[in-house]
Amino acid sequence: MPTALSSVAVPARRRFRLSAQTRGIKLMLPVLLLLLVFFLVPVLTLLLRSIMEPTPGLQNYAELLGSQTYVRVFFNTFMVAGVVTLITLLVGFPTAWLLAILPPRWSRLLFAVLLLSMWTNLLARTYAWMVLLQQTGLVNRVLLGLGVIDQPLTLVNNLIGVTIGMTYIMLPFLVLPLHATLRAIDPSTLRAAAVCGASRWQSLRLVLLPLALPGIASGALMVFVMSLGYYVTPALLGGTSYMMLAELIAQLVQSLLNWGLAGAAAFVLLVVTLGLYAVQLRYLGAGRSGMGGR
């Protein structure tokens, strides 16, 4: 009797699930259409222009990867994004940790500061950094006043300026996901590490970091990818010596009207980004399921 019942019940349920799925797709149709029109079409146009203008072929890509100047821009872009990601990690991990362990009152305050800065206009924040970091700015004056330095430091129009400005902007994008990961770690796991004899450093290295790795990796990737394509902050704080890809593309389009080359540059950036995303899915997807039940 029970077997007969279940053999009827199973296909019924499966049919229901299938129909639910198709219904779900139908519901998603407008969104898919929107994505198609506003995302895929421009990308494809760009790709098309990069291989069709001025004449059909791959000469835009050849020029991009063959010229010293352009390769330098690629290098700058990856280096700046890398440095920013690294510094953001170094600042962001302790911040996320603080958020996770501070008493609620204080962590709410810290959260508010983070979110408020995130919601403030990007341009305003970047200009604020310019004011703070310039030769006669607050940072230099404080350092001079304290006697730490006796010459004002050059903090804008170079790598330092870009790194400071970008790190500040990227911080929430790392801290928020990382904080969620850290919050999910049972504090008694760390207590257990301590009773087992692990020093603070060993607990961090052998327990906390491995457990936080999924959050660290996804946050870092987010920051890296966003930094790769960032425009405003590098343009304002980096000056001309550290031109990044987004600036190059803007210049190619605005001043030189070279849509073909700009399209090629943008497309290379897109491919790199998607590649990184694939790497993350592959390795972190596997890593997470390996973590088991907890």
Add this chain to the structure above:
Amino acid sequence: MTTPFLQIRGLRKTYDQVVAIDHVALDIKQGEFMTFLGPSGSGKSTTLYIVAGFQEPTEGQVLLNGKSLLDVAPNKRNIGMVFQRYTLFPHLTVGENVAFPLRVRRRPESEIKAKVEKMLELVHLADYRDRLPGQMSGGQQQRVAIARALAYDPPLLLMDEPLAALDKKLREEIQFELRRIHQETGVTILYVTHDQEEALRLSDRIAVFSQGRIEQVGTGEELYEHPSSRFVAGFIGNSNFLPVKVEQMGAGRARAIFPNGQAVEGDARAFAAGSEGTLMVRPEQMRIRPHATSAQGLAVTVRDMTYLGDSMHFAVQTPWEQELAVRMAVRDGQGLCIGSSAVLEWDSQHGHVFA
């Protein structure tokens, strides 16, 4: 006289206004299995966590072999601990978990390997070395946690309700293993539970906690036979509490009267004559007789009887309409039926008078 292995002296811990524990003092012998038993919120974990080093006492001292533990960081105390929640490192295999305390102590690899094998054998999980904790049952995880806590041969093992999350059968199985492990390793164990049966089954001695203080310390038998307070009597085993008024105090004995005016005697601490009290008698130390066999007997009515195989359980009603529980051998209960009048008797040394 040698110094006790572990001394807990005058511990007090407060959180703002809340007094978590107060005047907690206890000496523990080497190799002893000592259990903290008490209701939720009575301060068992707080005491244990102070010994472990996760919390600092507001007042008091903890000495191991005569040396203060309080100035030693938790990771330098060389104490083993098993928590209520499963705290295995989820990213490490069972073998790596057990090896962890040895790794952080930088023991040679060959020693680690041998020790891990030995510990996993001790908890009967030798075949699970390469599993991840998430792939194991709760009981297995707690056994790995025990192996990990014992891997570095700590002189002291702390356990905070390690079996609370397990079902009854599994709990009994691991209790049995814990006794064996305790005997095999000779480790001193401080064990926290709020399950009196578990405490009786495992412990050499039990410290009963109530509202942040230790009410009484003793072997299970001492606590059961000679509880020092109404709380301990109520917490360990089943008891009947009868209201009495103390009339006269003698050497360790009190003469009192029941609400119906009948006189009774029982063990008692110092008591002011005329004060209200409670007479405690265990259900299995009472007998129901169809007719009085001695002068000291309470007239009762049988309200209910339940056959339990090895014994009979009775509910009887006193003249002041209180229900009492009585347990007797099946053959002693013959001739009684629901509604019949009878006489309730007990030996006067089994009556204890409490405030």
